[in-house]
Amino acid sequence: MTFDESAARPTRGDAFEATAAEAAHALLGPEADIFATMLSFNLFRAVNQLQRDLETNAYRPNGISAAAFSIMFMIKTVGPTSPSKLATLLSTSTASTSSALNTLEKYGYITRRSDAEDSRRVIVELTTAGDEKLIGVFAAATERESLWASRLTGTENVMFMELLRALLQRRPA
Amino acid sequence: MTFDESAARPTRGDAFEATAAEAAHALLGPEADIFATMLSFNLFRAVNQLQRDLETNAYRPNGISAAAFSIMFMIKTVGPTSPSKLATLLSTSTASTSSALNTLEKYGYITRRSDAEDSRRVIVELTTAGDEKLIGVFAAATERESLWASRLTGTENVMFMELLRALLQRRPA
């Protein structure tokens, strides 16, 4: 990926970022390099706002949680699969997955059955109701996400995607 | 912010992103524009990994939670303040803040006292133990965050910061 180097000039964060930077220097001393910390700070701020938006406007109106949505979407992605596979794919624990599956099962959106090959294993499947629910929630979420993306230009969005892919794919230096 | 337009060429995501994109098209049809959705998908993936890293390597070894850390850091940032002010600044509910403050108080990291001016109001303050704890955790978190930032070049990190500031400061189009 290449950037126009002239673009790499410092710009200003908002008042809140400035206050947080002050606190960081108060904790680590005025000489400390806090760039990565402020980057992480703003990253969490932005993602928390997006997450909240999706929960308020896509998940909750449809009566499901973010975790429930991600599990249903994952089953849709990979097909009928086991709780442990879901946990691995979603970077969460099997215990959390088990708990969320309990709720989804209670609502009738997924079913559990025993694997004939390996009876330790459980196979989780979307029901018809679950599939229909997922379609509605997914459409609502996509709409909110598009609204967020509209804060950036097309080029900026592509850059953003590049940077995220780099974060996900590159090993730490 | 300006970008080198030649950099705005599509690159490839990982196998997992490709699978998710397939599922998205299965839900919305092959014509659907799922760019924003995939951007959001990768954003959550990256942030979840970072969050997990910080919890595992900075917060938990020091015996506190991410919420506890963010509250302590906020008190350090703005000084003694009320639960409702903390909730506003952290974009969370007063109920969550109250719950996290209960734990922090139990551990002796913060104190609550009544405001003389308005006795509905509570003033939350860091104890000496809380301040010392915060310094240690903050240093550990900063170290992990720097490691993450090292996955990107200096220019890329600056770009990343620009994009986050744009997301936080610009109104939806």
Next chain:
DNA sequence: GTATATTAACTAGAGCTTTGATGAAAATTT
């Protein structure tokens, strides 16, 4: 001055998260 409305903090209940423990089944070792 009394009644209503608003505000601050908290609790209650449901859900998801974690680590750690448990039980059962499969794989491995001896």
Next chain:
DNA sequence: AAATTTTCATCAAAGCTCTAGTTAATATAC
């Protein structure tokens, strides 16, 4: 074949999240 280890799923307990509702105190309206 028998004993050990590993794997899978689940539960338990502690903590944070939310919405909704409560209590107490302040502000405003009549």
